[in-house]
Amino acid sequence: MKKAERMVAALFILSLLAGCDKSDGQEAVSPTEAHHDSHIEHKSEEHGDAKRMQAVFSFTTGAAKAKEDAELAVHITDSEGNPVNDFELNHEKLLHLIVVSEDLSYFSHLHPSYQGNGIFRLPLRFPAGGKYKVFADFKPVGGNNTTVGEWLEVEGTTLKAEAIQVDLGRVKEVEDKEIALSPVKLKANEETALTFSFRDARTKEQITDLEPYLGATGHVVILSRDAGHYLHVHPLDEASTGPEARFVTSFPQPGIYKIWGQFQHRGKVITVPFVVQVE
Incomplete structure (x- = not known):
């Protein structure tokens, strides 16, 4: 292989490796779809898809406090930061939002209202302070089912973490x-x-x-x-x-x-x- 060709190949490999880095704390992720008759499964997986969607989660009130009303905004963009404007209905909703506490004792499945320009909003009230993970599950028009997750911090008194114990009885x-x-x-x-x-x-x-x-x-x-x-x-x-x-x-x-x-x-x-x- 000529020297110039070797340099081009090396640069290409480096660019692929760079694409695998996570950014902004998002654990993100265009999910793979597995079809089994009418069944659809969305899997959250980290990978370096250059065209992946991104989500910015923020509280419009500045910070969320336990047992107080807060508004969560979810801003969906493409990899270049441009708003994603059009979404497909996915089981009757444009976006499914899953919220769990760090110990998985708290679970909520919500559906924010779409405001346009890639922004969804909804009111939230957290039961206690601590870390919560939020997952935005959506499908852009012409795209794939996509899930983006991120940890958020809620101010206030924390509760003792509940042990995650396997259910021996089903x-x-x-x-x-x-x-x-x-x-x-x-x-x-x-x-x-x-x-x-x-x-x-x-x-x-x-x-x-x-x-x-x-x-x-x-x-x-x-x-x-x-x-x-x-x-x-x-x-x-x-x-x-x-x-x-x-x-x-x-x-x-x-x-x-x-x-x-x-x-x-x-x-x-x-x-x-x-x-x-x-x-």
């Missing part, structure tokens, strides 16, 4: 409903069908009249223990009304994960959490 009672999760054994990097089963906690009769929530039987959000891996999974059969709802996913690596399943029954949204060990 049955929870929420809002007079008995909800079971299977399978018990989970392995990393293998396609897994997570099945939620529903029955009345008192009568033990199967529940067969689940209602659509954001255009589907339900939604599942999965986070690794450190909130470094994010998965948003939609059901295989989006029109199912029970007694089961199935979601296909793949855990990126072994470890502890927290799963939140969200469903609607008789006009009320039910959120059921499970902590699992992935081998």
